[in-house]
Amino acid sequence: MNNTEIIELTHRNMVDVYGCLPLAFARGHGAYLYDADGNRYLDFFCGLAVTSLGHGNPRVVRAIKEQAEKLTHVSNVFHTEPTARLVEKLANHFGDGKVFLGNSGAEANEAAIKLARRWGNGRFEILTTLGSFHGRTLATVSATGQERYHQGFQPLMPGFRMVPFDDLAALDRARRDETVGVMIEPIQGEGGVVVPRADYLKRVRDWCDRNKLLLIMDEVQTGMGRTGKFFAFEHVGIKPDIVTLAKALGGGLPIGAMIARAEIASSFTPGSHGSTFGGNPVACAAAVAVIDALEQDGVLENGSSVGAYILERLGKFARSCDRIVEVRGLGMIIGVVLKHDARPIVEECLKNRLLVNGTAGNVLRLLPPLNLTREEADAGLATIENAFKNAPIPK
Numbered sequence: 001m002n003n004t005e006i007i008e009l010t011h012r013n014m015v016d017v018y019g020c021l022p023l024a025f026a027r028g029h030g031a032y033l034y035d036a037d038g039n040r041y042l043d044f045f046c047g048l049a050v051t052s053l054g055h056g057n058p059r060v061v062r063a064i065k066e067q068a069e070k071l072t073h074v075s076n077v078f079h080t081e082p083t084a085r086l087v088e089k090l091a092n093h094f095g096d097g098k099v100f101l102g103n104s105g106a107e108a109n110e111a112a113i114k115l116a117r118r119w120g121n122g123r124f125e126i127l128t129t130l131g132s133f134h135g136r137t138l139a140t141v142s143a144t145g146q147e148r149y150h151q152g153f154q155p156l157m158p159g160f161r162m163v164p165f166d167d168l169a170a171l172d173r174a175r176r177d178e179t180v181g182v183m184i185e186p187i188q189g190e191g192g193v194v195v196p197r198a199d200y201l202k203r204v205r206d207w208c209d210r211n212k213l214l215l216i217m218d219e220v221q222t223g224m225g226r227t228g229k230f231f232a233f234e235h236v237g238i239k240p241d242i243v244t245l246a247k248a249l250g251g252g253l254p255i256g257a258m259i260a261r262a263e264i265a266s267s268f269t270p271g272s273h274g275s276t277f278g279g280n281p282v283a284c285a286a287a288v289a290v291i292d293a294l295e296q297d298g299v300l301e302n303g304s305s306v307g308a309y310i311l312e313r314l315g316k317f318a319r320s321c322d323r324i325v326e327v328r329g330l331g332m333i334i335g336v337v338l339k340h341d342a343r344p345i346v347e348e349c350l351k352n353r354l355l356v357n358g359t360a361g362n363v364l365r366l367l368p369p370l371n372l373t374r375e376e377a378d379a380g381l382a383t384i385e386n387a388f389k390n391a392p393i394p395k
């Protein structure tokens, strides 16, 4: 099928919740995607921070093929080797952790919310932040601090309250007897790549300790090396009580994980929680291959140095471009804050075969593969800089 045929067939039959761009992709290789008509695109979008090793990474493809041929599913009533290997790796990266596996970021956060309530033993309220994004299930959308995701779904699930991000005093004012913890993204991704001040997360950690509250970090987007370290919280030398991962974990296959300190995880007992597909051996084999690549292929180092280069070059460009307010980010999660809606820039880049994402209205979000080369970075940056010169300014 060509682009037009795929798009028409989809529109006729699929619930329209995504407002898709008019493009259908057929294959990918490294940092490049090819549409169904054979056109090549440079990918600074990575399926929303999912394909962090690029497309068709040999380690990941081999792991998926080999496991698919051996065994694809047995349920959590039984054990499999890929699942055992993955939970060992995740528990070790976290340090003294226990892992629950699901299929998505929302499910990882659901597990964290349910675990916090079990552990709270009567305390149930979780404080979250304005501008946050935690998922689309009813609990995680209730935890999400953006009203546009709530519209039409009320009543929301009780047990969440929102405070401004990067504001410890606001957290302290919001705390009540029934508060059990805080759920926070180290960098708000979907909310516009909002990076808190250097000491915020450390101070939230100390405040949680003083008040016997759980610190739950949603690293669904920032984890798995996106910021240059395995977990973003490693940059500030702290450790949360619970962390969630998904997006890049499976190298393109659906998988999510909740990792909790062992003593907290013990509040879950057989029958407390579960997921039919969670820990699926094919998804786990892919995730093990992704972690191997992060550990052995210099991917984290490359992501941090090429990311720093992109940040620096865009920062310089911004000084001569009156359409840009600020460039911010860490490693390979980069936001360019515009004085206007990001859409014309996204569309201009698309016309020139570069995939980028617009979020929070006026933020251009770049999520390139962590193993992007300097040359690929330069090619993408030239397209972005030209887009600022050529795209119309919206009213």
Ligand SMILES: *Cc1c(COP(=O)(O)O)cnc(C)c1O
Pocket (backbone or CB within 6 Å): 103, 104, 105, 106, 107, 109, 133, 134, 135, 136, 185, 189, 190, 218, 219, 220, 221, 222, 246, 247
């Ligand atoms: C994407 C995202 C989620 C939701 O993940 P899904 O896999 O879409 O359920 C949750 N939290 C953060 C920070 C995210 O970026």
